[in-house]
Amino acid sequence: MNTWRNASLTVTAVALLALTTACGQEKGTVSPNGQAVGNAAPAQQPAEGGYGSGSGYGSDAAAGEAPKGAGQLAVWDSKKLGKVLTDSEGFTLYRFDKDTAEPPASNCEGDCAKAWPAVPAQNAKAAAGADASLIGEVTRTDGTKQLTVAGWPMYRYAEDTGPGDANGQGVGGTWFAAAPDGKKAAVNADGPVGGPEAGLAGLSVRKDPELGDIVVDRRGMTVYRFKKDSAWPMKSACTGDCLEKWPVVGPVPKNDVEGVTTKGYATFDRPDGIQQQSLDCWPLYTFSGDAEPGDTNGQGVGGTWYAVSPDAKLVGAPK
16 A cells, blocks of 8 residues: 555656646746736727727627617628527627526626626527527526526627627637537637638647747637746736736647647636646737737737747747
């Protein structure tokens, strides 16, 4: 028994030492308040499939408007997101990662509900060809009935101004367009997301004409690091409003990486409950100001945000 216990402790110690070694190559500094987000404004507003802008809670003009009932649901075939569920007026419907489907429950109240109006359940009918048994409702804290699909509460986004808009996609790393079966539309897309960059691995390398080799995500969007983060201990200094500008890169399977180091390749649970991918133990992000593959509008923002090289270094940062 003692022999087995000693061997187990040895294996554990070796694993911890390996992780410590992998994550200790560079030293990071953590912002005392964790709120620095840079001063440069996004060069463009996000297009379809972008991450939203500003506070991430929608425009004041749309805040407070009472949403109409869902009515006859339909399906919008987005080039970037695949099949997207819409209400009777053609507006994209969204789901929130902080909600639950079993049992159905909404965790979007107050200011959140002004930016993401709950879709009323009345008169809701399944989209043509969709499973009608997935349509349901949940009672919100104010007593109103909200539409659910496969248990997930449905919302509209205040910054979507017309049919075909999907400006809420990826906001805060927690809001996603809904597919007809209630799953995340981007996950369900028949083909890879990212237009001309389609066919990419979860993380891969793109040769930028100015920055050289940089890491991009599956959609071809530039991946960034924040100088105020820490690699060991692994910690993100980007919280709150910062995440609206700099959404986290979610977990990517290690076998879905091409040309990028897998040293210190790990995901970690943030205090806000979001899982974030890291390279060489450095947390990874995208930028809300990058509207399409090839954009690098986040490069050098605030002197703290930089694109990432294939070996997880900061690209173009002053030494």
